[in-house]
Amino acid sequence: MNQNQLFATLPEADPVEVNYLQSISTNWTEDQKRNFMIAYSAQRTKPSIILITGLVGGLLGVAGIHRFIMGQIGMGILYLLTGGLCLVGTIIDAVNHKKLASEYNMSNARKIMMQMGLGA
Amino acid sequence: MKEFLADKWESLFWLVALSVIAFLPMSNLPSLCIAKMIGFNNCMGCGLGHSMQAAFHFHFRESFQIHPLGIFAIFILLHRIITLNIKPKTKLI
Numbered sequence: 001m002n003q004n005q006l007f008a009t010l011p012e013a014d015p016v017e018v019n020y021l022q023s024i025s026t027n028w029t030e031d032q033k034r035n036f037m038i039a040y041s042a043q044r045t046k047p048s049i050i051l052i053t054g055l056v057g058g059l060l061g062v063a064g065i066h067r068f069i070m071g072q073i074g075m076g077i078l079y080l081l082t083g084g085l086c087l088v089g090t091i092i093d094a095v096n097h098k099k100l101a102s103e104y105n106m107s108n109a110r111k112i113m114m115q116m117g118l119g120a
Numbered sequence: 121m122k123e124f125l126a127d128k129w130e131s132l133f134w135l136v137a138l139s140v141i142a143f144l145p146m147s148n149l150p151s152l153c154i155a156k157m158i159g160f161n162n163c164m165g166c167g168l169g170h171s172m173q174a175a176f177h178f179h180f181r182e183s184f185q186i187h188p189l190g191i192f193a194i195f196i197l198l199h200r201i202i203t204l205n206i207k208p209k210t211k212l213i
Contacts, residue, residue: 074195074199075196078189078193078196081164082165085165086154086165086166086168087153087158088137091154092130
């Protein structure tokens with residue numbers, strides 16, 4: 001189906017994300033889906049970006065970059081000034097990077113939906 | 121249960137960490153700083169645990185002296201725990 005192909009083309013798309021996008025877009029027109037995709041993919045972050053910025057940054061003494069990318073400024077500052085919460089935070093986030101990216105992407109999807117006036 | 125854990129483990133982790141820091145006397149425990157274990161001498165986060173423990177017991181001046189960000193850390197982590205547990209409904213409008 002067109003819809004399945006559309007969302008699955010997102011780079012490093014994870015099943016939870018694709019599922020979510022499919023469920024919110026069931027009643028949209030093709031045009032709406034396309035416009036949504038343009039806005040959504042512009043703001044989307046890939047799980048690998050979160051992993052790399054979080055882990056490599058953390059190990060090099062600049063922890064928290066991944067949190068800044070996700071708009072979590074408080075957590076970012078905390079990580080930056082405490083060595084990633086003594087590396088504990090850095091490790092937790094590395095293990096959790098997929099869910100972190102997913103969570104951020106899905107909340108962006110909601111925002112875009114509301115901005116575009118698209119109900120579910 | 122498994123799905124619940126997979127979903128909530130980060131917030132549970134922070135909750136447990138905060139509770140342990142609040143209630144377990146840390147003076148006798150070895151350092152929990154992973155960076156220290158590896159060999160970095162000062163990871164800029166040193167003293168956070170003790171500082172947070174002091175803040176939990178309302179010794180704010182002591183907390184600030186041990187590590188200036190102890191109180192800030194508590195707020196940020198509480199905020200994170202709360203944010204992780206407010207799941208917005210998937211159907212809007």
